[in-house]
Amino acid sequence: MIELNLILIFMILAALVAVEIKDLLSSVVAVGAVGLGLSLAFLLLKAPDLAITQLVVEILCLIILIRATIKKDLPFSTSGRWLFNTISTLIFMAIFLFFAYFAIKDLPKMGEPLIKVSKFYLERGKDLTGATNLVSSVILDFRAYDTLGEATVLFTAVIGVLAVLRKVGKIH
Amino acid sequence: MLPLFVAIPLGTAFVISLVGKFYKRLSDLLANFGCFLLLILSFFTLSTLNHKPSTILVYKIGGWIPPFGICMVLDGLTSFMLITVNLVTFLVAIYSISYMEKYTDKWKFWTLFMLMLAGMNGVIITGDMFNLFVFLEISAISSYALVAFGTEAEELEASFKYAIMGSVASSFILLGVAILYSHTSTLNMADMANVLSEKSSDLLKFVSVLFLMGFGLKAALVPFHAWLPDAHPSAPASISAMLSGIFIKVLGIYALSRIVFNVFGLTPLISSIFITLGILSMILGGFLAFGQIDIKRLYAYSSISQIGYITLSLGLGTPQGVMAGLFHLFNHSLFKSLLFLNSGAIESVTQTRDLRRMGGLMQKAPLISYTNIIGAMSISGIPPLNGFFSKLLIVLACIQAKRLDLATAAILVSILTLIYYLKATGMAFFGTAKTQNSAKKISFSMNFSLVILSILCLIGGLILIPNVSDIFLKKAVNALLNGKNYANLVFEALK
Amino acid sequence: MIYFLCLILFSIGLYCVLRKRNLIKIIIGLGIMEYAVNLFFILVGYRLEGRSPIFAKEKIILSMVDPIPQALVLTAIVIGLAVTALIVAIAIRIYERYGTFDITQIRKLKG
Numbered sequence: 001m002i003e004l005n006l007i008l009i010f011m012i013l014a015a016l017v018a019v020e021i022k023d024l025l026s027s028v029v030a031v032g033a034v035g036l037g038l039s040l041a042f043l044l045l046k047a048p049d050l051a052i053t054q055l056v057v058e059i060l061c062l063i064i065l066i067r068a069t070i071k072k073d074l075p076f077s078t079s080g081r082w083l084f085n086t087i088s089t090l091i092f093m094a095i096f097l098f099f100a101y102f103a104i105k106d107l108p109k110m111g112e113p114l115i116k117v118s119k120f121y122l123e124r125g126k127d128l129t130g131a132t133n134l135v136s137s138v139i140l141d142f143r144a145y146d147t148l149g150e151a152t153v154l155f156t157a158v159i160g161v162l163a164v165l166r167k168v169g170k171i172h
Numbered sequence: 173m174l175p176l177f178v179a180i181p182l183g184t185a186f187v188i189s190l191v192g193k194f195y196k197r198l199s200d201l202l203a204n205f206g207c208f209l210l211l212i213l214s215f216f217t218l219s220t221l222n223h224k225p226s227t228i229l230v231y232k233i234g235g236w237i238p239p240f241g242i243c244m245v246l247d248g249l250t251s252f253m254l255i256t257v258n259l260v261t262f263l264v265a266i267y268s269i270s271y272m273e274k275y276t277d278k279w280k281f282w283t284l285f286m287l288m289l290a291g292m293n294g295v296i297i298t299g300d301m302f303n304l305f306v307f308l309e310i311s312a313i314s315s316y317a318l319v320a321f322g323t324e325a326e327e328l329e330a331s332f333k334y335a336i337m338g339s340v341a342s343s344f345i346l347l348g349v350a351i352l353y354s355h356t357s358t359l360n361m362a363d364m365a366n367v368l369s370e371k372s373s374d375l376l377k378f379v380s381v382l383f384l385m386g387f388g389l390k391a392a393l394v395p396f397h398a399w400l401p402d403a404h405p406s407a408p409a410s411i412s413a414m415l416s417g418i419f420i421k422v423l424g425i426y427a428l429s430r431i432v433f434n435v436f437g438l439t440p441l442i443s444s445i446f447i448t449l450g451i452l453s454m455i456l457g458g459f460l461a462f463g464q465i466d467i468k469r470l471y472a473y474s475s476i477s478q479i480g481y482i483t484l485s486l487g488l489g490t491p492q493g494v495m496a497g498l499f500h501l502f503n504h505s506l507f508k509s510l511l512f513l514n515s516g517a518i519e520s521v522t523q524t525r526d527l528r529r530m531g532g533l534m535q536k537a538p539l540i541s542y543t544n545i546i547g548a549m550s551i552s553g554i555p556p557l558n559g560f561f562s563k564l565l566i567v568l569a570c571i572q573a574k575r576l577d578l579a580t581a582a583i584l585v586s587i588l589t590l591i592y593y594l595k596a597t598g599m600a601f602f603g604t605a606k607t608q609n610s611a612k613k614i615s616f617s618m619n620f621s622l623v624i625l626s627i628l629c630l631i632g633g634l635i636l637i638p639n640v641s642d643i644f645l646k647k648a649v650n651a652l653l654n655g656k657n658y659a660n661l662v663f664e665a666l667k
Numbered sequence: 668m669i670y671f672l673c674l675i676l677f678s679i680g681l682y683c684v685l686r687k688r689n690l691i692k693i694i695i696g697l698g699i700m701e702y703a704v705n706l707f708f709i710l711v712g713y714r715l716e717g718r719s720p721i722f723a724k725e726k727i728i729l730s731m732v733d734p735i736p737q738a739l740v741l742t743a744i745v746i747g748l749a750v751t752a753l754i755v756a757i758a759i760r761i762y763e764r765y766g767t768f769d770i771t772q773i774r775k776l777k778g
Binding site: 113139 | 675722739746
Binding site: 302306309313316317320323324325326328329331332335336339340342343346347350353354359 | 677
């Protein structure tokens with residue numbers, strides 16, 4: 001799985017660029033590169049629906065973020081306890097990764113997942129629901145309630161954006 | 173009957189968003205009618221549970237048997253939380269009919285309000301881990317938008333900080349669900365409890381820490397409380413009442429205790445973490461509330477302190493501890509929402525939230541003053557109001573668990589609570605009026621909610637009578653204490 | 668080992684949220700965290716020598732990858748988009764009120 005490792009390293013480098021670079025527009029473009037790497041990784045992991053969805057959502061996110069960053073510039077100045085705070089954050093991250101490493105070792109090896117519930121879907125999904133794309137059968141039939149929740153989340157976000165972006169809030 | 177708890181608020185939200193802009197009174201009417209229906213349904217669940225022999229009811233969505241489909245589970249704890257949530261929501265909805273006239277575009281408020289209610293109900297009744305996450309996100313996103321509803325500068329700042337912290341917490345929760353899925357290959361809570369009792373590993377400690385960080389941030393436990401003192405005061409008063417009264421409890425305490433007690437099983441490590449975080453929240457919330465001059469900020473810090481009480485008592489793990497914790501959860505919803513609704517009424521009358529500029533409200537607005545005093549006395553634990561009984565139960569539970577240090581801390585923080593509430597009520601209601609306030613009358617709907625909530629505070633202690641507490645509290649306590657037996661009960665009910 | 672690289676991506680996002688001063692950088696960090704969690708989910712469900720869980724005519728299917736994480740991640744990607752859109756809307760309004768994206772200047776609430 002050498003290609004997967006390479007794509008992950010590309011994503012990590014692009015993420016580091018997005019985090020550290022000073023110009024806002026360049027960091028948004030770097031996040032776009034991370035999203036593109038993620039889409040390629042989804043293709044390599046044999047999830048074509050996800051790759052398409054990730055590309056579309058990535059484009060929408062980029063448009064929204066670029067709308068927010070037009071004509072706004074980034075002043076950068078270190079002040080006060082910058083060194084102390086950065087070091088403490090890095091220590092926290094190191095501890096998190098350390099414990100995560102021990103937890104990850106207990107998981108099944110990469111590429112050999114425990115398939116218990118999915119075995120039922122793989123064997124009988126086509127007969128029970130009549131769909132050849134098993135991911136669709138999971139989304140629209142077995143776990144359709146989650147899809148209702150997802151549509152509601154989109155609706156909530158639209159109403160929320162309409163509520164936040166209105167001109168006058170309080171009547172004084 | 174169970175899907176109605178999610179279907180009614182969702183349907184109402186969709187209808188209000190379509191017609192609310194044109195018929196203003198219709199949206200008020202629809203939303204309140206929906207809340208009233210849900211309140212009646214939640215009392216109905218109590219009676220349904222009484223008739224079933226095994227005290228658990230499982231609804232399979234779409235007819236698929238779990239773990240191959242999603243299921244909704246109704247047990248004692250579920251009906252307890254449903255009654256709490258729907259009762260407070262109904263009263264807040266009546267209050268908001270006239271309070272939200274100050275804001276434009278009231279139909280957006282009602283839509284987001286019903287969506288938040290749908291999300292909370294969905295979190296309570298679900299039996300599936302990923303479904304919990306989806307409904308958590310529904311109510312969290314609507315609450316981010318509702319905190320920023322007035323679009324003033326402070327509200328936007330508070331909402332931004334709250335939204336970022338909330339989304340980070342959701343990412344932690346999703347990472348925890350992913351690790352659990354890889355370990356057990358199932359997403360149903362009952363099935364996961366079965367699988368986890370067969371394999372034991374150190375992975376559970378890491379996942380518990382992830383869930384603690386995620387749900388603890390939603391519940392405002394102490395290292396993760398920084399968003400609460402900014403978000404709760406800036407929101408409109410009815411949303412502050414909802415947030416502080418039920419939102420942090422459903423999304424934080426209920427979800428965490430459901431997962432920890434029923435799926436993982438309460439280990440001594442998790443128990444001691446709960447107790448430590450609870451003590452820290454109690455003490456820190458109490459001290460930080462002391463110097464506040466903004467009345468809503470004082471109430472927000474006091475929420476942190478009381479959530480510490482609930483976490484401490486739940487962390488003890490003994491039957492008395494769990495009962496005391498759940499009873500305090502119910503009481504705190506009642507009196508904290510009463511206090512926040514009251515502060516909204518004070519703000520309508522005096523146009524300020526600064527305690528130094530209020531004074532002498534007792535003559536000008538006696539109803540508000542009396543309800544506030546009842547709420548303040550409940551939260552400080554003065555007999556015979558309901559807060560006294562729940563705090564007494566917590567102290568007794570600590571003593572029975574042989575942790576006298578916790579009991580003394582609880583009593584000391586309770587005295588501290590009494591001191592700062594005395595100071596706040598003294599400054600606001602007694603004394604001479606500092607500024608020339610216009611004595612505006614508040615409308616009937618606001619009065620109605622305040623009076624009903626204070627009556628409930630007065631009689632809340634009666635829940636401890638053995639007959640009433642058997643059908644209401646004891647079922648909830650047993651549901652939590654069943655621990656991993658929850659899985660067996662669910663699979664029994666499926667047959 | 669790949670899981671570990673994924674968690675490094677997660678912690679880079681977390682570092683960005685905790686330490687950066689510009690609102691847009693914080694939102695970017697949040698996005699990176701979401702990408703990392705979604706990738707972790709799909710890595711968990713991958714089966715070596717499996718193919719995507721789609722039936723095709725006249726082909727012999729030996730083994731397929733796990734379809735459940737793919738369904739879950741579809742939902743999670745959309746939820747991430749919704750949250751990002753709402754937070755960016757709030758950030759745009761903050762710029763109109765405060766005139767800056769610097770989080771140390773946006774401090775009207777204290778105490």
